[in-house]
Amino acid sequence: MSRKGYVLTLDITIALMIVLGVLFLSAIIINNAQTGTFLEMQQVRLANDIITVLDERGTLQSLNSSLINSTIQEILPSTFDISMTIKTYDYDIGSQNFIYKNRTKVSGVTNETDRFIGQGKRTFVKFSGTGVANYSVLEYNVWVK
Amino acid sequence: MMVKGKKAVLISISLLIICLAILSYAVIQSDYRKNIVRESTEMSAIDRANSIVSGVQTSVRKIVSMSGGVNISVNGMSAVFKETLGSGASNFDEQLSRYKRFLETFTDKTNLTIGNSGGLILNILPANIAYTHPSGTGGQTIKLVAGSSNYSQYDIDAFVPGGKLIDLAKCAASITPGTKKLDIIIIDALDRSCEYSGTFDPASAGYVTANTTTNEKISVTIPAGTYGDVIIEDINKIGVAVTTNVTLLISSWTRPAVVMPGANITVNLSAYGVTDIESVMVA
Numbered sequence: 001m002s003r004k005g006y007v008l009t010l011d012i013t014i015a016l017m018i019v020l021g022v023l024f025l026s027a028i029i030i031n032n033a034q035t036g037t038f039l040e041m042q043q044v045r046l047a048n049d050i051i052t053v054l055d056e057r058g059t060l061q062s063l064n065s066s067l068i069n070s071t072i073q074e075i076l077p078s079t080f081d082i083s084m085t086i087k088t089y090d091y092d093i094g095s096q097n098f099i100y101k102n103r104t105k106v107s108g109v110t111n112e113t114d115r116f117i118g119q120g121k122r123t124f125v126k127f128s129g130t131g132v133a134n135y136s137v138l139e140y141n142v143w144v145k
Numbered sequence: 146m147m148v149k150g151k152k153a154v155l156i157s158i159s160l161l162i163i164c165l166a167i168l169s170y171a172v173i174q175s176d177y178r179k180n181i182v183r184e185s186t187e188m189s190a191i192d193r194a195n196s197i198v199s200g201v202q203t204s205v206r207k208i209v210s211m212s213g214g215v216n217i218s219v220n221g222m223s224a225v226f227k228e229t230l231g232s233g234a235s236n237f238d239e240q241l242s243r244y245k246r247f248l249e250t251f252t253d254k255t256n257l258t259i260g261n262s263g264g265l266i267l268n269i270l271p272a273n274i275a276y277t278h279p280s281g282t283g284g285q286t287i288k289l290v291a292g293s294s295n296y297s298q299y300d301i302d303a304f305v306p307g308g309k310l311i312d313l314a315k316c317a318a319s320i321t322p323g324t325k326k327l328d329i330i331i332i333d334a335l336d337r338s339c340e341y342s343g344t345f346d347p348a349s350a351g352y353v354t355a356n357t358t359t360n361e362k363i364s365v366t367i368p369a370g371t372y373g374d375v376i377i378e379d380i381n382k383i384g385v386a387v388t389t390n391v392t393l394l395i396s397s398w399t400r401p402a403v404v405m406p407g408a409n410i411t412v413n414l415s416a417y418g419v420t421d422i423e424s425v426m427v428a
Contacts, residue, residue, distance in 0.1 A: 015157070015160060018160075018164065019160060019163075019164055022164040022167055022168055023167060025168065025171070026167050026168055026170070026171030027171075029171040029172065029174070029175045030171050030174050030175060030178075038181075038185060040185065040189065041185050041188055041189050041192060044189055044192045044193065044196070045192055047196075048192065048195065048196040048199065051196070051200075052199055052200075052203065055200065055203050056203065087251075089247070089251070091243055091247075098246075098247055098250065098251070118189075119193075120192075120193050120196040120197075121193070121196065121197060121252060122196055122197060122199070122200035123197070123200045123201065123204060123247070123248055123251065123252055124200055124203065124204055125204045125207060125208070125244065127207065127211045129211075130211055130212050130214070130235065130236060130240075131211075131212065131236060131240060132208070132212075132240055132243065132244065135244070135247040135251075137251045137252065138200075
Protein backbone atom coordinates (compact mmCIF):
# COMPACT_ATOMS: atom_id res chain seq x y z
CA MET A 1 0.00 0.00 0.00
CA SER A 2 2.83 2.43 0.95
CA ARG A 3 4.60 1.56 -2.31
CA LYS A 4 1.41 2.43 -4.25
CA GLY A 5 1.34 5.90 -2.62
CA TYR A 6 4.99 6.42 -3.51
CA VAL A 7 4.37 5.53 -7.15
CA LEU A 8 1.31 7.77 -7.26
CA THR A 9 3.28 10.73 -5.85
CA LEU A 10 6.04 10.14 -8.38
CA ASP A 11 3.43 9.93 -11.14
CA ILE A 12 1.87 13.24 -10.11
CA THR A 13 5.29 14.89 -9.83
CA ILE A 14 6.30 13.78 -13.30
CA ALA A 15 2.94 14.88 -14.72
CA LEU A 16 3.27 18.29 -13.08
CA MET A 17 6.82 18.67 -14.39
CA ILE A 18 5.60 17.92 -17.91
CA VAL A 19 2.73 20.42 -17.63
CA LEU A 20 4.94 23.13 -16.13
CA GLY A 21 7.60 22.40 -18.74
CA VAL A 22 5.10 22.88 -21.55
CA LEU A 23 3.85 26.14 -20.00
CA PHE A 24 7.42 27.39 -19.55
CA LEU A 25 8.30 26.45 -23.15
CA SER A 26 5.17 28.23 -24.40
CA ALA A 27 6.04 31.36 -22.42
CA ILE A 28 9.57 31.34 -23.88
CA ILE A 29 8.24 30.93 -27.45
CA ILE A 30 5.77 33.81 -27.04
CA ASN A 31 8.31 36.10 -25.34
CA ASN A 32 10.95 35.48 -27.99
CA ALA A 33 8.50 36.53 -30.67
CA GLN A 34 7.56 39.79 -28.99
CA THR A 35 10.26 41.97 -30.58
CA GLY A 36 9.28 44.42 -33.33
CA THR A 37 5.92 46.07 -32.94
CA PHE A 38 3.99 48.80 -34.66
CA LEU A 39 5.14 51.24 -31.96
CA GLU A 40 8.62 51.04 -33.48
CA MET A 41 7.23 51.97 -36.88
CA GLN A 42 5.40 54.84 -35.32
CA GLN A 43 8.73 56.14 -33.99
CA VAL A 44 10.22 56.38 -37.48
CA ARG A 45 7.06 57.99 -38.87
CA LEU A 46 6.97 60.48 -36.02
CA ALA A 47 10.62 61.42 -36.57
CA ASN A 48 9.97 61.77 -40.30
CA ASP A 49 7.07 64.14 -39.60
CA ILE A 50 9.14 66.20 -37.16
CA ILE A 51 12.03 66.52 -39.64
CA THR A 52 9.60 67.50 -42.42
CA VAL A 53 8.16 70.27 -40.22
CA LEU A 54 11.69 71.51 -39.45
CA ASP A 55 12.56 71.46 -43.15
CA GLU A 56 9.37 73.26 -44.20
CA ARG A 57 9.77 75.90 -41.48
CA GLY A 58 13.39 76.50 -42.50
CA THR A 59 14.66 75.60 -39.01
CA LEU A 60 17.01 72.94 -40.34
CA GLN A 61 18.52 75.44 -42.78
CA SER A 62 19.64 77.62 -39.85
CA LEU A 63 22.09 74.83 -38.89
CA ASN A 64 21.74 76.20 -35.36
CA SER A 65 21.69 73.20 -33.00
CA SER A 66 20.07 75.02 -30.06
CA LEU A 67 17.30 76.46 -32.28
CA ILE A 68 16.67 73.06 -33.84
CA ASN A 69 16.65 71.42 -30.40
CA SER A 70 14.20 73.91 -28.90
CA THR A 71 11.87 73.56 -31.91
CA ILE A 72 11.99 69.76 -31.61
CA GLN A 73 11.09 69.96 -27.91
CA GLU A 74 8.12 72.18 -28.86
CA ILE A 75 6.58 69.68 -31.25
CA LEU A 76 7.88 66.26 -30.21
CA PRO A 77 5.59 64.20 -27.93
CA SER A 78 7.16 64.05 -24.48
CA THR A 79 7.61 60.27 -24.51
CA PHE A 80 10.02 60.37 -27.45
CA ASP A 81 13.47 61.79 -27.99
CA ILE A 82 15.52 62.51 -31.12
CA SER A 83 19.18 63.11 -31.88
CA MET A 84 20.53 64.09 -35.26
CA THR A 85 23.72 64.77 -37.16
CA ILE A 86 23.74 67.16 -40.11
CA LYS A 87 26.67 67.15 -42.54
CA THR A 88 26.80 70.20 -44.78
CA TYR A 89 28.56 70.52 -48.14
CA ASP A 90 29.32 73.45 -50.43
CA TYR A 91 29.36 73.10 -54.19
CA ASP A 92 32.67 74.08 -55.75
CA ILE A 93 31.97 75.43 -59.24
CA GLY A 94 35.62 75.08 -60.33
CA SER A 95 36.04 71.39 -59.52
CA GLN A 96 32.28 70.71 -59.76
CA ASN A 97 32.51 68.76 -56.53
CA PHE A 98 30.81 68.90 -53.17
CA ILE A 99 33.21 70.08 -50.46
CA TYR A 100 32.59 69.13 -46.83
CA LYS A 101 31.85 72.27 -44.82
CA ASN A 102 30.78 71.38 -41.28
CA ARG A 103 28.87 69.06 -39.00
CA THR A 104 25.97 70.08 -36.73
CA LYS A 105 25.05 67.74 -33.87
CA VAL A 106 21.72 67.91 -32.10
CA SER A 107 21.54 65.70 -29.01
CA GLY A 108 18.40 64.46 -27.33
CA VAL A 109 17.53 65.53 -23.80
CA THR A 110 17.97 61.94 -22.61
CA ASN A 111 20.56 59.30 -23.45
CA GLU A 112 19.71 56.83 -26.16
CA THR A 113 18.20 53.76 -24.55
CA ASP A 114 19.01 50.13 -25.15
CA ARG A 115 15.50 49.76 -26.61
CA PHE A 116 14.60 50.08 -30.27
CA ILE A 117 16.18 53.11 -31.96
CA GLY A 118 14.51 54.16 -35.21
CA GLN A 119 16.84 55.63 -37.81
CA GLY A 120 16.39 57.63 -40.96
CA LYS A 121 18.07 59.91 -43.44
CA ARG A 122 17.02 63.03 -45.32
CA THR A 123 18.60 65.62 -47.57
CA PHE A 124 17.82 69.30 -47.61
CA VAL A 125 19.08 72.47 -49.26
CA LYS A 126 19.66 76.03 -48.12
CA PHE A 127 19.14 78.87 -50.56
CA SER A 128 20.94 82.13 -51.03
CA GLY A 129 19.15 84.30 -53.58
CA THR A 130 18.07 82.07 -56.46
CA GLY A 131 20.81 79.47 -56.00
CA VAL A 132 21.47 76.70 -53.52
CA ALA A 133 24.02 77.93 -50.95
CA ASN A 134 24.73 74.52 -49.47
CA TYR A 135 23.52 70.94 -49.41
CA SER A 136 23.00 68.90 -46.25
CA VAL A 137 22.53 65.27 -45.28
CA LEU A 138 20.69 64.66 -42.04
CA GLU A 139 20.75 61.37 -40.13
CA TYR A 140 18.50 60.93 -37.12
CA ASN A 141 17.88 58.50 -34.27
CA VAL A 142 14.56 58.36 -32.47
CA TRP A 143 13.75 56.40 -29.32
CA VAL A 144 11.25 56.11 -26.49
CA LYS A 145 12.49 57.89 -23.35
CA MET B 146 -9.66 -1.17 -9.89
CA MET B 147 -10.38 -1.21 -13.62
CA VAL B 148 -12.59 1.85 -13.28
CA LYS B 149 -9.88 3.71 -11.35
CA GLY B 150 -7.34 2.76 -14.07
CA LYS B 151 -9.61 4.12 -16.80
CA LYS B 152 -10.07 7.35 -14.90
CA ALA B 153 -6.30 7.77 -14.60
CA VAL B 154 -5.87 7.21 -18.33
CA LEU B 155 -8.61 9.74 -19.05
CA ILE B 156 -6.99 12.34 -16.79
CA SER B 157 -3.61 11.73 -18.39
CA ILE B 158 -5.05 12.07 -21.90
CA SER B 159 -6.90 15.27 -20.89
CA LEU B 160 -3.72 16.73 -19.45
CA LEU B 161 -1.84 15.77 -22.61
CA ILE B 162 -4.47 17.43 -24.78
CA ILE B 163 -4.37 20.60 -22.66
CA CYS B 164 -0.57 20.68 -22.87
CA LEU B 165 -0.66 20.19 -26.65
CA ALA B 166 -3.29 22.91 -26.96
CA ILE B 167 -1.14 25.37 -24.98
CA LEU B 168 1.93 24.46 -27.01
CA SER B 169 0.00 24.84 -30.27
CA TYR B 170 -1.30 28.22 -29.14
CA ALA B 171 2.27 29.30 -28.34
CA VAL B 172 3.51 28.18 -31.77
CA ILE B 173 0.60 29.94 -33.52
CA GLN B 174 1.28 33.13 -31.53
CA SER B 175 4.95 32.86 -32.35
CA ASP B 176 4.24 32.53 -36.09
CA TYR B 177 1.74 35.39 -35.93
CA ARG B 178 4.25 37.66 -34.21
CA LYS B 179 6.99 36.65 -36.63
CA ASN B 180 4.69 37.75 -39.45
CA ILE B 181 4.08 41.05 -37.66
CA VAL B 182 7.83 41.53 -37.30
CA ARG B 183 8.38 40.79 -41.01
CA GLU B 184 5.56 43.11 -42.06
CA SER B 185 6.65 45.88 -39.70
CA THR B 186 10.24 45.54 -40.98
CA GLU B 187 9.00 45.96 -44.54
CA MET B 188 6.79 48.86 -43.55
CA SER B 189 9.68 50.45 -41.67
CA ALA B 190 11.76 50.14 -44.85
CA ILE B 191 8.96 51.85 -46.78
CA ASP B 192 8.90 54.57 -44.11
CA ARG B 193 12.66 55.02 -44.42
CA ALA B 194 12.28 55.28 -48.20
CA ASN B 195 9.42 57.71 -47.66
CA SER B 196 11.63 59.83 -45.41
CA ILE B 197 14.19 60.16 -48.23
CA VAL B 198 11.47 60.80 -50.84
CA SER B 199 9.83 63.43 -48.65
CA GLY B 200 13.15 65.29 -48.34
CA VAL B 201 13.66 65.17 -52.11
CA GLN B 202 10.12 66.46 -52.75
CA THR B 203 10.67 69.39 -50.38
CA SER B 204 14.09 70.22 -51.87
CA VAL B 205 12.84 70.02 -55.48
CA ARG B 206 9.86 72.20 -54.59
CA LYS B 207 12.21 74.79 -53.12
CA ILE B 208 14.47 74.65 -56.18
CA VAL B 209 11.41 75.16 -58.40
CA SER B 210 10.24 78.02 -56.19
CA MET B 211 13.59 79.78 -55.74
CA SER B 212 15.43 78.99 -58.98
CA GLY B 213 12.49 78.34 -61.29
CA GLY B 214 10.83 81.47 -59.96
CA VAL B 215 7.41 79.83 -59.62
CA ASN B 216 5.79 79.54 -56.21
CA ILE B 217 3.33 76.65 -56.39
CA SER B 218 0.66 75.63 -53.95
CA VAL B 219 -2.63 73.76 -53.93
CA ASN B 220 -5.64 75.40 -52.34
CA GLY B 221 -8.83 73.34 -52.34
CA MET B 222 -9.51 72.40 -55.97
CA SER B 223 -7.12 75.07 -57.28
CA ALA B 224 -3.47 74.88 -58.21
CA VAL B 225 -1.96 78.32 -57.58
CA PHE B 226 1.15 79.56 -59.41
CA LYS B 227 2.84 82.82 -58.47
CA GLU B 228 5.64 84.12 -60.63
CA THR B 229 7.07 87.20 -62.27
CA LEU B 230 7.13 87.02 -66.03
CA GLY B 231 10.11 88.51 -67.78
CA SER B 232 12.29 88.30 -64.68
CA GLY B 233 15.22 87.02 -66.73
CA ALA B 234 16.73 83.64 -67.54
CA SER B 235 16.71 81.32 -64.57
CA ASN B 236 19.38 78.86 -63.48
CA PHE B 237 16.77 76.24 -62.71
CA ASP B 238 18.18 73.43 -64.86
CA GLU B 239 21.67 73.89 -63.42
CA GLN B 240 20.40 73.95 -59.83
CA LEU B 241 18.27 70.84 -60.33
CA SER B 242 21.13 69.01 -62.00
CA ARG B 243 23.46 69.85 -59.08
CA TYR B 244 20.91 68.66 -56.56
CA LYS B 245 20.53 65.38 -58.47
CA ARG B 246 24.31 64.83 -58.29
CA PHE B 247 24.35 65.63 -54.58
CA LEU B 248 21.45 63.28 -53.84
CA GLU B 249 22.91 60.38 -55.77
CA THR B 250 26.37 60.91 -54.26
CA PHE B 251 25.37 61.18 -50.61
CA THR B 252 22.25 59.03 -50.38
CA ASP B 253 22.86 55.39 -51.18
CA LYS B 254 20.45 53.64 -53.53
CA THR B 255 18.57 56.81 -54.40
CA ASN B 256 18.15 58.00 -57.94
CA LEU B 257 16.46 61.14 -59.25
CA THR B 258 15.31 60.91 -62.84
CA ILE B 259 14.62 64.25 -64.46
CA GLY B 260 12.14 63.79 -67.26
CA ASN B 261 12.87 66.89 -69.24
CA SER B 262 15.51 69.56 -69.46
CA GLY B 263 15.42 73.03 -70.87
CA GLY B 264 12.69 74.63 -68.85
CA LEU B 265 10.17 73.93 -66.18
CA ILE B 266 7.25 71.79 -67.30
CA LEU B 267 4.56 71.05 -64.75
CA ASN B 268 1.47 68.92 -64.93
CA ILE B 269 -1.73 69.54 -63.00
CA LEU B 270 -3.31 66.25 -61.97
CA PRO B 271 -5.76 64.61 -62.35
CA ALA B 272 -6.80 66.73 -65.37
CA ASN B 273 -3.34 66.52 -67.03
CA ILE B 274 -3.16 70.23 -67.75
CA ALA B 275 0.38 71.23 -68.70
CA TYR B 276 1.71 74.45 -67.19
CA THR B 277 4.75 75.33 -69.27
CA HIS B 278 7.15 78.14 -70.08
CA PRO B 279 7.82 78.13 -73.85
CA SER B 280 10.56 80.75 -73.50
CA GLY B 281 12.05 79.13 -70.40
CA THR B 282 11.43 79.90 -66.77
CA GLY B 283 11.85 83.58 -66.14
CA GLY B 284 10.75 84.22 -69.71
CA GLN B 285 7.73 86.19 -70.88
CA THR B 286 5.25 83.40 -71.47
CA ILE B 287 3.14 80.94 -69.56
CA LYS B 288 1.23 78.41 -71.60
CA LEU B 289 -1.51 76.16 -70.28
CA VAL B 290 -2.39 73.17 -72.43
CA ALA B 291 -5.15 70.73 -71.64
CA GLY B 292 -3.87 67.20 -72.25
CA SER B 293 -6.95 65.16 -71.49
CA SER B 294 -10.58 65.76 -70.82
CA ASN B 295 -11.19 63.96 -67.51
CA TYR B 296 -12.72 67.16 -66.17
CA SER B 297 -15.98 68.97 -66.73
CA GLN B 298 -14.21 72.27 -67.09
CA TYR B 299 -11.32 74.19 -65.70
CA ASP B 300 -11.13 77.85 -64.84
CA ILE B 301 -8.06 79.98 -65.06
CA ASP B 302 -7.92 83.19 -63.06
CA ALA B 303 -4.94 85.40 -63.74
CA PHE B 304 -4.31 88.21 -61.26
CA VAL B 305 -1.93 91.05 -61.89
CA PRO B 306 -1.63 93.27 -58.81
CA GLY B 307 -1.76 96.98 -59.52
CA GLY B 308 -4.21 96.97 -62.40
CA LYS B 309 -1.81 96.08 -65.18
CA LEU B 310 -4.31 94.06 -67.18
CA ILE B 311 -5.79 95.18 -70.45
CA ASP B 312 -9.54 95.43 -70.94
CA LEU B 313 -10.21 92.00 -72.31
CA ALA B 314 -13.71 92.73 -73.55
CA LYS B 315 -12.28 94.96 -76.31
CA CYS B 316 -9.74 92.33 -77.30
CA ALA B 317 -12.29 89.57 -77.48
CA ALA B 318 -14.39 91.51 -79.98
CA SER B 319 -11.61 91.35 -82.58
CA ILE B 320 -11.46 87.58 -82.71
CA THR B 321 -12.84 85.47 -85.51
CA PRO B 322 -14.95 82.68 -83.98
CA GLY B 323 -14.45 78.98 -84.60
CA THR B 324 -10.99 77.89 -83.55
CA LYS B 325 -9.92 75.94 -80.56
CA LYS B 326 -7.15 78.18 -79.45
CA LEU B 327 -7.22 81.16 -77.18
CA ASP B 328 -4.26 83.38 -76.51
CA ILE B 329 -4.37 85.95 -73.79
CA ILE B 330 -1.68 88.56 -73.64
CA ILE B 331 -1.15 90.27 -70.35
CA ILE B 332 0.79 93.47 -70.65
CA ASP B 333 1.68 96.48 -68.62
CA ALA B 334 -0.76 99.37 -68.53
CA LEU B 335 1.79 101.52 -70.41
CA ASP B 336 0.97 99.74 -73.63
CA ARG B 337 -2.70 98.81 -73.70
CA SER B 338 -2.47 96.69 -76.79
CA CYS B 339 -3.77 93.18 -76.89
CA GLU B 340 -3.69 90.22 -79.15
CA TYR B 341 -5.55 87.00 -79.61
CA SER B 342 -4.45 84.47 -82.15
CA GLY B 343 -6.64 81.73 -83.52
CA THR B 344 -10.34 81.73 -84.09
CA PHE B 345 -11.81 80.57 -80.80
CA ASP B 346 -14.03 83.42 -79.75
CA PRO B 347 -13.96 83.77 -76.01
CA ALA B 348 -16.36 86.71 -76.11
CA SER B 349 -19.13 84.99 -78.05
CA ALA B 350 -18.73 81.76 -76.14
CA GLY B 351 -18.79 83.70 -72.90
CA TYR B 352 -15.72 81.96 -71.67
CA VAL B 353 -13.65 84.98 -70.77
CA THR B 354 -14.47 87.64 -68.22
CA ALA B 355 -12.37 90.50 -66.99
CA ASN B 356 -12.65 92.69 -63.96
CA THR B 357 -12.79 95.96 -65.83
CA THR B 358 -13.09 98.07 -62.69
CA THR B 359 -9.67 97.33 -61.36
CA ASN B 360 -8.25 95.60 -64.42
CA GLU B 361 -6.58 93.16 -62.11
CA LYS B 362 -8.14 89.87 -63.06
CA ILE B 363 -8.99 87.73 -66.08
CA SER B 364 -11.11 84.63 -65.69
CA VAL B 365 -11.14 82.01 -68.42
CA THR B 366 -13.42 78.99 -68.43
CA ILE B 367 -12.42 76.05 -70.58
CA PRO B 368 -15.15 73.40 -70.91
CA ALA B 369 -14.16 69.80 -71.61
CA GLY B 370 -13.69 69.12 -75.31
CA THR B 371 -12.83 72.68 -76.37
CA TYR B 372 -9.09 72.15 -75.93
CA GLY B 373 -8.50 75.77 -75.17
CA ASP B 374 -4.82 76.60 -74.75
CA VAL B 375 -4.19 79.68 -72.72
CA ILE B 376 -1.12 81.80 -73.19
CA ILE B 377 -0.32 84.50 -70.71
CA GLU B 378 2.45 86.75 -71.90
CA ASP B 379 4.31 89.81 -70.73
CA ILE B 380 4.63 91.24 -74.24
CA ASN B 381 6.61 94.33 -73.25
CA LYS B 382 9.22 92.30 -71.35
CA ILE B 383 9.13 94.65 -68.42
CA GLY B 384 8.32 92.09 -65.77
CA VAL B 385 4.79 91.43 -64.60
CA ALA B 386 3.96 89.61 -61.37
CA VAL B 387 1.17 87.15 -62.16
CA THR B 388 -0.80 84.81 -59.94
CA THR B 389 -2.52 82.08 -61.92
CA ASN B 390 -5.22 79.97 -60.30
CA VAL B 391 -6.22 76.84 -62.16
CA THR B 392 -9.43 75.52 -60.65
CA LEU B 393 -10.61 72.08 -61.70
CA LEU B 394 -14.22 71.08 -61.92
CA ILE B 395 -14.06 67.32 -61.84
CA SER B 396 -16.54 64.65 -60.94
CA SER B 397 -14.33 62.93 -58.37
CA TRP B 398 -13.13 64.38 -55.10
CA THR B 399 -9.51 63.91 -56.07
CA ARG B 400 -7.48 66.87 -54.85
CA PRO B 401 -5.32 68.52 -57.51
CA ALA B 402 -1.58 67.89 -57.42
CA VAL B 403 1.24 69.50 -59.38
CA VAL B 404 3.96 67.13 -60.60
CA MET B 405 6.98 67.30 -62.87
CA PRO B 406 6.04 64.91 -65.72
CA GLY B 407 8.56 62.17 -66.41
CA ALA B 408 10.52 62.96 -63.25
CA ASN B 409 10.78 60.22 -60.65
CA ILE B 410 12.52 59.53 -57.38
CA THR B 411 13.64 55.90 -57.00
CA VAL B 412 14.77 54.61 -53.62
CA ASN B 413 16.05 51.05 -53.75
CA LEU B 414 16.44 49.51 -50.29
CA SER B 415 17.40 46.09 -51.64
CA ALA B 416 18.37 44.80 -48.17
CA TYR B 417 14.69 44.97 -47.28
CA GLY B 418 13.39 44.03 -50.73
CA VAL B 419 11.78 47.46 -51.06
CA THR B 420 11.91 49.69 -54.13
CA ASP B 421 9.94 52.90 -53.94
CA ILE B 422 9.31 54.89 -57.12
CA GLU B 423 7.50 58.20 -56.71
CA SER B 424 6.78 60.98 -59.14
CA VAL B 425 8.26 64.35 -58.26
CA MET B 426 5.35 66.22 -56.75
CA VAL B 427 5.97 69.91 -56.21
CA ALA B 428 2.59 70.82 -54.70
